[in-house]
Amino acid sequence: MSALRKLASWELVGTPAQGVPTGLASACARVGHDLRHDARARARLPEPRWWAGREAGAPEGFLVVGMESAQGALFGSGVNCAVGQAELTARVAEITQDHLVGYEALPWPLCPGHDHPMAPCAIGEQAWWCCGDTQQPLFTIGQLP
Numbered sequence: 001m002s003a004l005r006k007l008a009s010w011e012l013v014g015t016p017a018q019g020v021p022t023g024l025a026s027a028c029a030r031v032g033h034d035l036r037h038d039a040r041a042r043a044r045l046p047e048p049r050w051w052a053g054r055e056a057g058a059p060e061g062f063l064v065v066g067m068e069s070a071q072g073a074l075f076g077s078g079v080n081c082a083v084g085q086a087e088l089t090a091r092v093a094e095i096t097q098d099h100l101v102g103y104e105a106l107p108w109p110l111c112p113g114h115d116h117p118m119a120p121c122a123i124g125e126q127a128w129w130c131c132g133d134t135q136q137p138l139f140t141i142g143q144l145p
């Protein structure tokens, strides 16, 4: 087992301590905004915080990011912080959604008018929530109403 060194823990829409790349912090703030604007997600994840860590020997730019509650870590997954901002934001959205859909049975965020969750996608410079069926971009990640 490789050793994981925790770098930081910070609020859902907040700024991490030093050691977390600003691109990753920005991606987390966007996804955090969307989580906080969903009453069902808020109820399911009381007072969640982001955390980030680095595995011993991981290549430059590879971090583990996820969420924790007062009870401990909820999830964490590897991200490559060297990709573009849109791709990084979509990746953070994806791992957050994987936890909510897979472990909390919460289809977040719901697609308007459909009963499936929207899919995170990076299109050009922007990260979007897209309809899972049509792939049509619907909302910028970080601007869910």
Ligand SMILES: [Zn+2]
Binding pocket: 111, 112, 114, 116, 130, 131, 132, 133, 134
């Ligand atoms: Zn849809």
